[in-house]
Amino acid sequence: xxxxxxxxxxxxxxxxxxxxxxxxxxxxxxxxxxxxxxxxxxxxxxxxxxxxxxxxxxxxxxxxxxxxxxxxxxxxxxxxxxxxxxxxxxxxxxxxxxxxxxxxxxxxxxxxxxxxxxxxxxxxxxxxxxxxxxxxxxxxxxxxxxxxxxxxxxxxxxxxxxxxxxxxxxxxxxxxxxxxxxxxxxxxxxxxxxxxxxxxxxxxxxxxxxxxxxxxxxxxxxxxxxxxxxxxxxxxxxxxxxxxxxxxxxxxxxxxxxxxxxxxxxxxxxx
Amino acid sequence: xxxxxxxxxxxxxxxxxxxxxxxxxxxxxxxxxxxxxxxxxxxxxxxxxxxxxxxxxxxxxxxxxxxxxxxxxxxxxxxxxxxxxxxxxxxxxxxxxxxxxxxxxxxxxxxxxxxxxxxxxxxxxxxxxxxxxxxxxxxxxxxxxxxxxxxxxxxxxxxxxxxxxxxxxxxxxxxxxxxxxxxxxxxxxxxxxxxxxxxxxxxxxxxxxxxxxxxxxxxxxxxxxxxxxxxxxxxxxx
Numbered sequence: 001x002x003x004x005x006x007x008x009x010x011x012x013x014x015x016x017x018x019x020x021x022x023x024x025x026x027x028x029x030x031x032x033x034x035x036x037x038x039x040x041x042x043x044x045x046x047x048x049x050x051x052x053x054x055x056x057x058x059x060x061x062x063x064x065x066x067x068x069x070x071x072x073x074x075x076x077x078x079x080x081x082x083x084x085x086x087x088x089x090x091x092x093x094x095x096x097x098x099x100x101x102x103x104x105x106x107x108x109x110x111x112x113x114x115x116x117x118x119x120x121x122x123x124x125x126x127x128x129x130x131x132x133x134x135x136x137x138x139x140x141x142x143x144x145x146x147x148x149x150x151x152x153x154x155x156x157x158x159x160x161x162x163x164x165x166x167x168x169x170x171x172x173x174x175x176x177x178x179x180x181x182x183x184x185x186x187x188x189x190x191x192x193x194x195x196x197x198x199x200x201x202x203x204x205x206x207x208x209x210x211x212x213x214x215x216x217x218x219x220x221x222x223x224x225x226x227x228x229x230x231x232x233x234x235x236x237x238x239x240x241x242x243x244x245x246x247x248x249x250x251x252x253x254x255x256x257x258x259x260x261x262x263x264x265x266x267x268x269x270x271x
Numbered sequence: 272x273x274x275x276x277x278x279x280x281x282x283x284x285x286x287x288x289x290x291x292x293x294x295x296x297x298x299x300x301x302x303x304x305x306x307x308x309x310x311x312x313x314x315x316x317x318x319x320x321x322x323x324x325x326x327x328x329x330x331x332x333x334x335x336x337x338x339x340x341x342x343x344x345x346x347x348x349x350x351x352x353x354x355x356x357x358x359x360x361x362x363x364x365x366x367x368x369x370x371x372x373x374x375x376x377x378x379x380x381x382x383x384x385x386x387x388x389x390x391x392x393x394x395x396x397x398x399x400x401x402x403x404x405x406x407x408x409x410x411x412x413x414x415x416x417x418x419x420x421x422x423x424x425x426x427x428x429x430x431x432x433x434x435x436x437x438x439x440x441x442x443x444x445x446x447x448x449x450x451x452x453x454x455x456x457x458x459x460x461x462x463x464x465x466x467x468x469x470x471x472x473x474x475x476x477x478x479x480x481x482x483x484x485x486x487x488x489x490x491x492x493x494x495x496x497x498x499x500x501x502x503x504x505x506x507x508x509x
Binding site for chain 1: 272273274275276277280345346347348349350351352353484485486
């Protein structure tokens with residue numbers, strides 16, 4: 001019988017990880033905040049051109065791991081990261097690596113929209129300008145327009161690009177932040193609960209946007225909404241108490257998870 | 272499995288199970304009575320079964336409503352989601368079993384006088400076997416016993432084999448005496464109904480397996496019903 005044959009490890013990996021090229025590879029990652037052991041021996045493969053969702057209860061380490069991917073934890077003095085994280089085969093904790101360049105390749109969108117207190121145009125133009133992505137003004141303008149279009153915001157703001165970014169509604173601000181993130185043409189976009197401050201309509205817009213963006217980007221999203229993870233992602237990772245409990249195709253995780261802890265969490269049974 | 276943080280959610284799921292148990296009980300009862308009506312030529316009992324069927328239909332509607340409401344309110348995931356989906360599917364199988372039992376009861380009217388008793392014996396044997404399958408699969412559901420469900424699933428072949436032999440037997444009678452064609456046709460439909468009840472029992476077994484394991488049944492279904500070709504063979508032999 002087929003089931004009796006021991007399948008090689010590669011075949012037991014999630015389908016999406018086998019179908020898409022590998023983008024982020026983490027091996028035996030531990031993260032400490034001083035004495036606190038926030039992430040315990042984590043290994044995961046994150047595919048390109050797909051959305052990967054991290055779910056789990058508060059304090060489970062999902063945001064901590066997300067912030068390790070663009071080395072944002074470097075800014076916390078007591079934080080220590082060990083193990084290995086590679087993007088396209090390159091160790092991102094390599095001493096010779098320029099962190100500023102790394103963060104230009106990895107965009108980030110936060111829980112609360114945080115536009116710069118500048119005009120809508122400037123919010124998007126800032127990144128490409130300081131990284132020298134635009135040769136001239138027309139070039140820059142094109143990048144701003146394309147980014148706003150990709151973020152699904154252009155039609156709503158095209159007549160008031162000189163207005164302040166903070167004058168927009170919450171959902172529009174969040175899409176502005178996404179436009180700002182994609183303006184520097186990153187390879188990876190990290191999103192830390194990007195919809196938790198938004199109403200259902202604005203949330204739906206962002207989810208639609210995430211679905212479009214995944215064609216060209218490797219997207220990693222941390223979310224407290226299980227339904228959102230089920231809707232937008234292809235790969236889901238469940239974290240609990242600093243451990244990566246289960247990784248699998250999203251379709252499998254939400255219909256037939258393997259681990260009891262995953263089952264208990266997604267069905268609302270966690271005590 | 273541990274309880275939900277929201278207690279009302281547990282109650283919602285428990286309610287579905289209770290309603291399904293009620294439906295199962297009724298289907299079992301109606302089938303048993305339909306078989307008895309057939310065996311004993313009891314037209315009163317047959318009428319009782321016919322009159323009771325709408326109870327099952329009403330329960331199915333009620334269960335469906337509750338299930339949809341639960342999906343809308345709780346957005347179930349994983350096993351909870353399977354639990355609800357499976358309840359809806361099993362309810363529809365039970366409703367069909369109720370219909371088939373009712374149909375058998377109706378036919379027992381037509382069969383009651385016209386036929387020598389011994390002809391109906393094979394049919395009641397088939398009925399009892401289908402009733403056993405239904406009982407076993409309902410037990411398997413109540414105890415969420417995957418192994419028992421699998422057993423029911425495998426046993427369906429026996430019912431199919433019995434159907435084949437009854438089919439051939441009835442065909443012979445009809446060929447011998449054209450006056451038997453009418454009543455034998457009723458018997459044939461009755462036999463087909465029992466065979467269909469067996470199929471619904473295997474459906475339920477498949478759903479139990481899905482509920483427990485999260486995966487659909489893999490193997491090919493134990494189909495041994497060959498009657499779709501039998502008629503031609505027999506006619507050609509003449």
